[in-house]
Each structure stands twice: as C-alpha cells, then as structure tokens.
Amino acid sequence: MLTSFMESFLCCLTSKSANIVVPVETSEPADGHEFVEVKPGRVLRVRHIIPDRSVVEEYTGQGGSISCKRKITVYRNGQLFIENLDDRASTELKNHPNGETQSNSNVEVDLTDCDNSSPPAPAAGQTNQSQQPRRRRRKPKRTVVIDCERKISSCKGTHTDVALFFIHGVGGSLDIWGSQLDFFSRLGYEVIAPDLAGHGASSAPQIAAAYTFYALAEDMRLIFKRYARKRNILIGHSYGVSFCTFLAHEYPEQIHKMVMINGGGPTALEPSLCSIFNLPTCVLYCLSPLLAWSFLKAGFAKQGTKEKQLLKQNNAFNVSSFVLRAMMSGQYWPEGDEIYHAELTVPILLVHGMHDKFVPVEEDQRMAEILLLAFLKLLEDGSHMVMMECPKAVNTLLHEFFLWEPAIPPLPKKESKTRPETAKAQSDNNKASSEPDKVRPATARQTSSNDGAE
Numbered sequence: 129m130l131t132s133f134m135e136s137f138l139c140c141l142t143s144k145s146a147n148i149v150v151p152v153e154t155s156e157p158a159d160g161h162e163f164v165e166v167k168p169g170r171v172l173r174v175r176h177i178i179p180d181r182s183v184v185e186e187y188t189g190q191g192g193s194i195s196c197k198r199k200i201t202v203y204r205n206g207q208l209f210i211e212n213l214d215d216r217a218s219t220e221l222k223n224h225p226n227g228e229t230q231s232n233s234n235v236e237v238d239l240t241d242c243d244n245s246s247p248p249a250p251a252a253g254q255t256n257q258s259q260q261p262r263r264r265r266r267k268p269k270r271t272v273v274i275d276c277e278r279k280i281s282s283c284k285g286t287h288t289d290v291a292l293f294f295i296h297g298v299g300g301s302l303d304i305w306g307s308q309l310d311f312f313s314r315l316g317y318e319v320i321a322p323d324l325a326g327h328g329a330s331s332a333p334q335i336a337a338a339y340t341f342y343a344l345a346e347d348m349r350l351i352f353k354r355y356a357r358k359r360n361i362l363i364g365h366s367y368g369v370s371f372c373t374f375l376a377h378e379y380p381e382q383i384h385k386m387v388m389i390n391g392g393g394p395t396a397l398e399p400s401l402c403s404i405f406n407l408p409t410c411v412l413y414c415l416s417p418l419l420a421w422s423f424l425k426a427g428f429a430k431q432g433t434k435e436k437q438l439l440k441q442n443n444a445f446n447v448s449s450f451v452l453r454a455m456m457s458g459q460y461w462p463e464g465d466e467i468y469h470a471e472l473t474v475p476i477l478l479v480h481g482m483h484d485k486f487v488p489v490e491e492d493q494r495m496a497e498i499l500l501l502a503f504l505k506l507l508e509d510g511s512h513m514v515m516m517e518c519p520k521a522v523n524t525l526l527h528e529f530f531l532w533e534p535a536i537p538p539l540p541k542k543e544s545k546t547r548p549e550t551a552k553a554q555s556d557n558n559k560a561s562s563e564p565d566k567v568r569p570a571t572a573r574q575t576s577s578n579d580g581a582e
Contacts, residue, residue, distance in 0.1 A: 129253050130306045131456055135206060138250070141543070149156045150419070152157045158223045158437055160174075160175050160177050161173055161174070161175050161329075162174045162175075162176050162548070163329075163353065164322075164350075166346075166347050166350045166351065168404070169331070170325065170331055170333065170338070170347070171330060171331045172322050172323055172324075172325065172330045172331070172347060172351065173302070173323040173329040173330050173549075174302075174320060174321070174323070174351060174353065174355075175302050175309065175319070175320070175321045175322075175490070176241070176319070176320050176323045177309065177313040177318065177319045178318050179285070179313050179314070179317065179318065179331050180317050181285075181288070183434050185189070185284065185287060185288075187281060187284075187287045187289060187359075188282060189235075189282070190279070190281070190457050191280055191281025191282065191459045191534075192275075192279070192281070192358060192503065192533045192534035192535065193277055193278065193280070193282055194202060194278050194280060194525075194534055195276075196210070196274055196275070196276045196277070196278050196473040196501075197213035197274065197275050198210060198211060198212045198213055198273075198274050198470075199211045199213060199272070199273050199274075200271070200273075200274070200471070201268045201271050201272075202269050202270040202271070202272075202467060203267075203268055203269055204267070206270045208462050208466055208467070208470075209500070210470055212500070213275075216251035224268075225436050227455060229524065234300065239471070242319070260426055270467070272467060272471060274471060274473065274500075276473060276510075277496075278473050278474075278501075280384075280385075280475055280532075280533050280534055281359075281384075281533050282530070282531045282532065282533045283359060283361060283385070283530045283531065284316070284381065284383060284530075284531065285312070285315040285316025285317040286316050287357050287359070287418060288357075289322060289357050289359070290317065290318065290357060290358075290359050290360075290384075291317075291318045291319075291355060291356060291357040291359075291360050291364060292312055292317050292318065292319045292320065292360075292361050293317065293320050293321075293347060293351075293352065293355070293360060293361070293363065293372075294308060294309065294320070294321040294363045294364075294444045295321075295322070295324075295362070295363070295364045295365070295368035295369075295371050295372060296321075296323075296324065296327070296365055296366075297325070297364075297365050297366030297368045297369075298366065298367045298452070298455050298456065299446070299447050299452065299455075300322050300327065300365065300366075300368075300421070301328030301329075301389065301446070302321035302322060302323050302328055303328065304365070304515065304516055305321050305363075305515065307363075307515065307516070307519035307522075307523065308320055308515060308519070308522065308523060308526070309377055311519070311523045311525075312526075312527075318357070320351070320355045322348070322351050325338055325339060325344060325345055325347060325449070325514050326338075326339060326447060326451035326454075326455070327447055327451070332448065332451055334388075334450070336453075336454040336457065336458065336459070337458075337544040338454070339451065339458045340453035340458035340460065340465070341458060341459055341461045342459060342461075343458075344371065344458075345370075345374045347373055347377060348371045348374070348375060349374075349375065352375055352379070355377060356379070356382055358382070358454075359382075359384040359494065360379075360382050360383055360384060361383075361384055361386065361387070361388040361530060362375060362376065362383060362385075362386045362387070363386075363387060363513065363526065364386075364387070364389065364391060365390060365391075365393075366389070366390055366391065366486070366512065367391075367455075367459070368386045368391075370397060370461060370464060371390030371392070372386055372387075372388070372465065373468070373469065373472070374464075376474050377468070377471070378470070378473055380473065380474070383474050384474070385474060385475045385476070385477070385530065386472075386475070386476045386477075386496070387477045387479065387526060387529065388477070388478045388479070388492075388495065389478075389479045389480075389514060389515060389522075390479070390480055390481060390484050390486070390487045390512050390514065391400035391478070391487070391492070391495070392487045392491045392492070392493035392495070393490075393492070393494045393495055394464075394465070394466045394468070394469035394470070394494065394495050394498045394499075395464070395465065396461060396462045396463065396464050396465040396468075397460060397461035397464055398454060398459070398460060398461075399457045399458070399460060400458050400478075401509045403456065408541060409449045409450045409453055409530050410449075412579045421454075421471070425485075426485035426486055426511075426512065427484075427485075427486070427507055427511055427512040428483075428511050428512075428513055429481070429483035429509060429510060429511040429517060430517075447476075452518040461463075466498055469495065469499060470498050470499070470500070472499060472500065472501075473500060473501065474501065475501040475502075475503075475529075475532075476499050476501060476502045476503070476528040477501060477502075477503050477505065477526070478492050478495060478496055478503065478504045478505065478527065479507065479512075479514065479525060480492040480504065480505070480506050480507070480512030480514075481506075481509075481512060481514035481517070482506055482507065482508050482509075482510065482511075483509075483510065484510075484511050484512045484514075485511070485512070485572075486512045489506065492504060493519070502528070505525055505552075507521055507522075510522075524581040530568050531554070
C-alpha cells in the first residue's frame with residue numbers, strides 16, 4: 129500500500145494524466161470468451177458458454193399461470209397506492225419456491241405516507257364530515273392498470289430455450305460470477321456474462337458520456353438481443369440490477385424470471401452532489417488504495433486473506449479512477465421510480481447479505497413490497513459481494529428459483545370431493561329402481577280387477 133501511495137503522490141506532483149484507460153489485462157484462457165462490438169470502437173468482452181447436452185429436452189409442460197391484475201394510483205403529494213385486484217395471485221405468492229412462507233412476498237395496499245392516507249375512524253354515533261371534503265379534493269396524478277395473464281414454468285438446464293444473463297455492478301467484472309457460471313454451465317444451462325464498458329477486458333472510452341446509465345443500458349440491450357432465447361433469466365448485482373429492470377420493461381415477453389442481488393430500493397437514480405467521486409480524477413487516483421480498502425471492509429463480512437485474494441482474482445474494484453468517477457456521476461435514471469418497478473410482472477427473487485454496508489436491508493424489503501411477484505431471501509453470512517462469499521448458498525437459491533413454478537390446483541380436483549355423494553345418490557337410485565318391482569303384483573291385481581269390471 130505504501131508503494132501505491134508513493135505512485136499516487138508522484139502522479140499528483142508531475143500532473144500526469146490519469147484519464148488514459150485501457151482494458152484490464154487478463155491471464156484467463158480465451159475459451160468461452162467473445163469480444164462483441166456493440167458500436168464502432170465500443171467492444172465488450174462476453175463469456176458465453178453453451179454446454180454439451182447429452183439429452184436435449186424441449187419444454188412441453190404448460191406450467192402455471194398467474195393473473196397479474198393491479199391498480200397503481202399516484203397522488204400529487206407523492207403518495208402511492210397499490211391494489212391487487214386478483215386474490216388468486218396474492219395467495220399463490222405466499223408460497224416460496226422452496227416451500228417456505230414469506231411474510232414480505234407481496235403487498236396488496238402500499239402507502240408511502242400512512243398518516244395521510246387512512247384517517248382515524250370516527251366514534252360510534254359521530255360523523256366525520258370534516259374529512260370527507262379532503263378525500264374529494266385529492267385527485268390522482270396518474271393511474272396505471274395492469275391486467276395480464278403470465279405463464280410461469282420450470283427452467284431446467286436441458287431446456288434449449290433457456291438462457292441465463294449475469295450483469296455485474298460498478299467496479300466489478302464478469303469474473304465475480306465465476307462460481308455461478310461454472311455451477312450452472314455444468315448443470316446444462318447456457319450462460320452469458322458481459323463486462324460493462326471500462327470494466328474487465330472491455331474497451332474503455334475516454335469520454336464521460338460513454339458511462340451514463342442510458343449508454344450502458346443500450347449496451348446491455350444489444351447484448352441481450354444477440355444472445356436471447358425464448359425464455360431468459362436475468363441475474364443482476366448492485367448497479368447491474370437497474371439494467372435487468374430496464375430489460376424486463378423492454379422485453380416483458382422474453383424475460384421469464386429475474387434475480388436481484390443487493391440491488392437496493394425501487395428509487396430513481398440520481399448522482400449525489402456531495403460525493404467523494406466528484407473529486408478530480410487525479411485526486412481519486414491518489415485515494416485509490418484507500419477506496420480499495422474501504423470497499424473490502426464494506427463489501428465483505430470478513431476482511432481476511434481469502435477475501436483479498438477473491439478481489440484480486442476476480443478483478444473486483446479494479447477499474448481506473450476516470451471510469452469510476454464517470455460511472456458514479458452518470459447514474460441518472462429518473463424513470464426508475466416506484467411506479468416503474470411496480471409495473472413489473474416477472475417473478476423476481478431478491479437476495480440480500482445481512483452484513484451489507486452499501487445497501488440496507490430495509491431497501492430490499494421495500495422492493496419486495498412494491499413488486500408483484502417477489503420473494504426475499506436473507507443470508508446471514510453474506511455482505512455486498514454475497515455471490516463470492518457464499519457461492520453454494522447463492523447457487524442453491526438461484527437453482528430452486530429457476531425450477532419453481534406456481535402450483536395452482538386445477539379445477540377438476542374440486543369435483544372429486546363430491547364423488548362419494550354422487551356414489552350414494554347412485555346407490556339410492558338403484559334401490560329406488562328396485563322397489564317398483566315389489567309393487568308390481570298389486571298393480572297387476574288392479575289391472576285384472578279393472579279387466580273384470582269391464
């Protein structure tokens with residue numbers, strides 16, 4: 129660290145430009161890596177693995193379907209009212225993919241300001257007339273109604289129409305998904321993991337406009353169009369969750385499921401004015417050892433030799449000061465507010481590390497309340513880089529979620545309950561049909577007497 133401080137100090141004294149950024153050199157083999165030119169001069173490194181499937185299985189099942197019916201009302205004071213119009217969807221969401229019950233899986237009515245939304249009930253024999261005009265004056269600013277039927281099925285590695293997309297966040301690279309890429313490729317899944325611009329081995333333009341949210345989202349959209357299958361699953365971490373949300377809005381029919389790992393709350397992105405990343409690039413370069421140390425302390429639950437080795441091997445937080453500054457100042461996405469997230473109808477799994485100092489657990493809980501089809505899982509031994517700290521636990525959660533499908537009971541099962549009664553009715557009818565045989569002689573006598581009378 130002393131050598132790094134000396135180099136940074138010499139850089140400041142000699143006024144050496146730190147804006148010259150080049151792709152990070154990697155010693156990994158080129159197998160499975162592709163370089164895609166999304167725009168002229170803008171090249172991204174992508175790891176694309178198509179496993180050798182011994183048995184190619186096409187998905188033939190119907191899966192389960194959930195009615196996504198909800199009404200979202202936004203008032204001028206910022207109050208948000210969400211109403212689920214279908215009870216069947218809310219009852220199905222209470223069952224976690226692994227069978228456990230989640231209390232924060234869904235919400236039927238959600239208000240940002242509970243004090244102003246529900247006035248106290250008046251006492252018996254009293255009328256609350258003073259508050260009725262206030263309700264009439266409140267006019268909604270915007271109303272969104274979602275009414276669709278979504279089919280959700282199990283995704284296995286042998287299904288050739290399934291693809292997994294892994295998107296990292298600020299300062300990371302596709303190498304942070306090493307454990308997940310190896311695990312799911314061995315199970316037969318087709319996996320795609322790109323390096324964001326300026327990260328990993330992707331090209332690093334020297335203009336700040338190349339690292340805005342919209343520029344990076346356009347890169348991810350082109351990568352998705354290139355590798356997308358019929359059913360696609362998006363897995364995002366931190367800042368990468370925003371790009372997954374963007375793709376889920378752009379391609380709602382192709383996105384089958386989505387995973388958010390320490391992504392934060394459903395708030396619009398806006399760069400902070402009072403941030404250390406607003407300092408000049410040369411100053412950030414001088415502070416890079418301190419930033420790396422703070423990232424290690426806040427991003428991992430334990431700060432040992434193993435965690436330092438993980439950062440070094442996976443190129444985590446190994447970006448230039450110029451790219452880091454441009455990425456943080458370019459996080460401007462006003463459309464990604466609560467309404468934008470509430471409109472999502474794709475099933476979403478939220479994974480949160482309890483020791484995360486970047487994203488509080490309350491933000492992921494808020495995200496679980498806003499989303500319609502959401503399941504929240506907390507890992508006690510993980511932090512912000514939970515996929516590197518607890519790879520086995522994360523892989524198990526993801527795999528269970530991929531194989532999950534809603535178990536909606538079919539309608540014919542309800543008729544099976546009345547079958548015993550129907551059998552009894554049939555036996556009664558048989559007895560009733562046999563009773564007329566006993567009265568036939570009387571009927572015959574009556575007919576004979578009638579004949580004699582004639």
